[in-house]
Amino acid sequence: MKHDARKLIAITICFLLGMLSPVIPCFSNGSLSDSAREREYVIGPEDVLDIQVWGNDDMHRVVEVSHAGSFTFPFVDKVNAAGRSVVELEKLIAQKLSEGYFTNPQVTITVSKYKSQKVVVLGEVSRPGGYIIKGRTHILEIISEAGGFTERAGRMITIMRTGDSESAVKNHAGRTDAVLTVDLDQLVNGDSELKYYVENGDTIYVSKAHRIFVIGEVNRPGEFKWDKGLTVNQAISLAGGATKRGAPGRAVLTRMEQGAEVRIKPKLSDPVSPDDIIEVPQSYF
Template identity: 35%
Template sequence: GAGQAVPAPAPPTQAPIAPPMPGRPSSGYQIGPNDTLVIKVFDEPGLSGTFKVDPDGSITYPLIGRVEVGKKTVRDIETDLHKRLLDGYVKRPQVSVEVSEFRSRSVFILGEVRNPAKYSMEGEFTLLDALARAGSVTATASTTIMVLRPKDPNAIAPADPNSGQANEVLRIDLRDLQEGRLTANIMLQDGDTIYVNQAERFYISGYVRNPGSFVLAPNMTVEQAIATAGGLSDRGSRNGIKIRRVIKGKEVEIPAKRTDRVLPGDTVVIRQRFI
């Protein structure tokens, strides 16, 4: 007799994306103009206070004068001030630096997300942070996310993936993000546009439990397509399966095996079995 058909794996579902934890910026955040720093030196109220970073990336600090802080982390600034204060000002300076206000920086998040918009970034802002802010991806999102880096970081409009106005295009696989691969969770920069593509789809008609349109998984077979549509109905046949496909602008109907690949826009047709 014929062997039992192995059921196809269920199509991947979009895992929810957890929102980031609030708190102080992680150690890699680089200070820039218009950030506001709170600097405290233990037992030295005259050397403690709030300092706004000037456009040239420096602050004016008591006793010392101009201190370059741009493109440095809070740890770098603590070390630098400790060294300078030790040099004839304070015997054993204990310096702490925190960012009390972040400069305004923003990213655009467009495409298949629940709330596409422009979002302001605070501190370090990763791709996962951005997707969580936009309410996660929609059910019709593809597995490819594009991050477009503009040539001009002060751009007021989002970059268009088709115009070539971005000088760098990063492609990230959504499944890598959902499986927690840290390399996929890239750090975003001011002016980035995150674009979530729409998934490619296929159709299935005839004797299946849920005929209709579905998201096409990578390398999907006819067998997997049938499983996505809930399997054959009681009267559905595994024989005589056809695929309607547009080739060179004309729709053709081709016989299909269960192991054949389904292409974007295909319609899989399941016929009735004859008792």
């Protein structure tokens, strides 16, 4: 069942990325399985834990970690859980029980409700807002949960992360934050850097795509999404191509350079830059 769910997520993300660009492939979420992620999950306040001691049904407890990061358990009293992984907490409770009335206790912990690790997704996604993560989570999984990219989404994602980093900046509260930038084009090369995995407290912003404008003798003049490598000819095609009276070979490109408008007579194979205006004039004949 879990395998099918993971497969469905992968297919969904392929589809979402296909909307963004036909050349971006599916990613692989490292080598961690669902069960491995659950075992490595770092527990925090408000998480709900299902704790069982093998062969001792009366020791079964469902507990919520307090805001102070702890809970109570029989024969152990106060357990400081926050900051420990599921595996570490199992070992801790087993050790405490073995110091009392139990011989070689086998403790199993399952996180029944994940509440402590949260991220915020903003910008060009269908459902911006706060989302709960379950440990090591790929950034595209979170974007999938947020409904995927909108049609106006660009290829750049910015992550604001509290902590120390070479790219750290001081925020308005005086805390040190790291500003990380993710270029979706890098996924084409199978880049698996850790920055593609979100962390508790991250704010993720999906930028709006750059735009270009095609006017004049074209069938659908207007504003269009800019993509890296887009040519003048391709831009005119986005606008439905030239009309019967249009002369695409004499197109004029207007571009802002150093605060001033510059008019260029480009080749149809020339690349287009963000915010360029392409005007297709009438044919002489």
